[in-house]
Amino acid sequence: MTQVNGKAVQLKEEADEPGWEVDPDDEWGVAVVETVGRQLKLRREALGMRAADFGTAVGYGEDMVYKIESGKRIPRPEFLDRADELLGAGGLLSAMKEDVKKVRYPKNVREIAKLEAQAVELGVYVGLSLHGLLQTPEHARAVFDAGQPAYPSEEMERLVAARMARKAIFERSPAPALSFVQEEATLRRPVGGTMVWRQQLEHLLEVGQLRNVTLQVMPTNSEAHPGLSGKIEVLKFPDGTAVGRSDGAYNGRPVSDPKQLRILELRYGTIRAQALTPRESLAFIEQLLGET
Numbered sequence: 001m002t003q004v005n006g007k008a009v010q011l012k013e014e015a016d017e018p019g020w021e022v023d024p025d026d027e028w029g030v031a032v033v034e035t036v037g038r039q040l041k042l043r044r045e046a047l048g049m050r051a052a053d054f055g056t057a058v059g060y061g062e063d064m065v066y067k068i069e070s071g072k073r074i075p076r077p078e079f080l081d082r083a084d085e086l087l088g089a090g091g092l093l094s095a096m097k098e099d100v101k102k103v104r105y106p107k108n109v110r111e112i113a114k115l116e117a118q119a120v121e122l123g124v125y126v127g128l129s130l131h132g133l134l135q136t137p138e139h140a141r142a143v144f145d146a147g148q149p150a151y152p153s154e155e156m157e158r159l160v161a162a163r164m165a166r167k168a169i170f171e172r173s174p175a176p177a178l179s180f181v182q183e184e185a186t187l188r189r190p191v192g193g194t195m196v197w198r199q200q201l202e203h204l205l206e207v208g209q210l211r212n213v214t215l216q217v218m219p220t221n222s223e224a225h226p227g228l229s230g231k232i233e234v235l236k237f238p239d240g241t242a243v244g245r246s247d248g249a250y251n252g253r254p255v256s257d258p259k260q261l262r263i264l265e266l267r268y269g270t271i272r273a274q275a276l277t278p279r280e281s282l283a284f285i286e287q288l289l290g291e292t
Contacts (some may be wrong), residue, residue, distance in 0.1 A: 011061040018075045021154055022103065029103040033086075034071030036080070036096050036256075041069040043087040058082045105162040105265050113166045115243065121236040122169075123179040125218075125227045125271050130186050130200070132163045133170075134207060139200045140164070142192030175212040180229070181268075184220045187288060194292060201289045208282050216275040217284050218250050225274045226267035234264055 022033050044054050045233040055065040058079060069074040075083075077097045084093035102110055116122065116133075122133055129143065140163045144156045151159065169176060187204070208215035218225070226232070230247020237243075244264040245254045255261065276284060 003136070011055060011064075012059055013061045013064060015151075018134065020158075022072060022074055023106070026103070026107055028106075030071065032096075032099050032103050033074055036075060036093070036100060037069040037071040039089075039093060039096075040075075040083055040087070043093075044069075044091055047087060049087075054083075054086065057086055059063070075100060077101065101165065104158055106159065109159075109162045109166070115235055116166060116169050117172075118237055118242075119176055119235040120238050121170075121177045121179075122234070123182040123265075123268050123272075124231070124233045125268060126186065126231050127183045127218075127227055128186065128231075130182060130191075131180055132159050133167055134180060134182075134204060135163065136196070136200050136203050137164055138196045139191055142196060146191075170207070170210065170213075175210075177212055178210075179214040179216075179272070180217045181218055181271050183218045183227075183246070184284075187217065187285065191291075198289065198292050200284055201292070204285050205282060208278065208285070214278050215281055216272060216278055217281040218271065218275045222274055227271045232264055232268050232271070234261065235269060 022030055024030065032101050044051070051065045051069070052062040054064045058065075059082075060068075060079070064073065068075050068079070077100070080093045080097050080100065083089070084091060087093070089227070102113075105113055126253070130139065135143070137160055140160045141156065144151055144159050169178070187201065191200070204215065207213055217237075218227070229249075230252075232244070232246045232248075234240060234244040241256065242261050243254050243256045246264055247254065249264065249267075250260060255264070274283070
């Protein structure tokens with residue numbers, strides 16, 4: 001607690017912001033955060049401002065400022081905006097927000113997010129859990145919390161934040177065409193408890209009504225279909241290229257060969273044909289919500 005203009009203010013410390021540590025094995029992420037930290041320190045010292053005074057001005061403790069400047073902590077976007085203003089950086093620090101935001105993604109998630117950000121069309125079938133792009137923060141947190149061995153709280157928050165950041169695909173303009181097929185069982189499982197489950201179903205109804213989204217449910221009593229061997233995902237890009245992946249084909253690795261992609265598209269098309277129609281699917285989710 002410190003005094004600012006005669007008022008007691010609680011400055012943020014490391015314990016107040018779990019999940020903003022830098023992964024030491026992420027070379028690109030470390031380089032980005034160290035570069036930002038050096039810029040912050042150079043500009044602060046050029047103005048003759050002490051770390052403690054700068055921290056007070058941005059609402060952070062002195063130790064947090066030193067850790068950000070030394071590249072050991074990932075700065076929040078709002079921190080960079082405030083620092084840019086205080087240090088007269090002319091937009092340079094604020095411009096680093098996009099790269100810094102990506103550092104919070106684990107490396108494998110960053111690659112997925114990059115592909116999703118470029119795709120003009122995405123089609124995905126998931127059988128065991130809700131696709132990450134459809135999850136609410138509470139649902140995602142409950143999924144990660146169920147993992148074994150258990151994630152440290154900071155790592156779990158980082159994973160949740162990265163998953164939610166990927167949902168920016170719904171806000172892109174022009175909007176990509178998004179198609180999801182979910183097994184009925186993934187909608188019936190009360191992940192996180194009744195309230196979290198209800199909120200998740202309500203979220204699915206909202207997403208399913210977006211003009212660029214097609215959401216379908218595969219009934220449990222349906223006949224055998226190509227998705228029984230695992231997840232199928234196909235992404236298409238503006239230049240006509242595409243990439244696909246299936247747990248049950250090509251050892252689960254991403255493929256871009258046209259012949260292999262045609263097989264995945266055929267399987268996904270068959271799955272969509274066997275699932276409930278989008279209208280029937282939303283009606284099913286509404287009915288399920290009413291039963292909770």
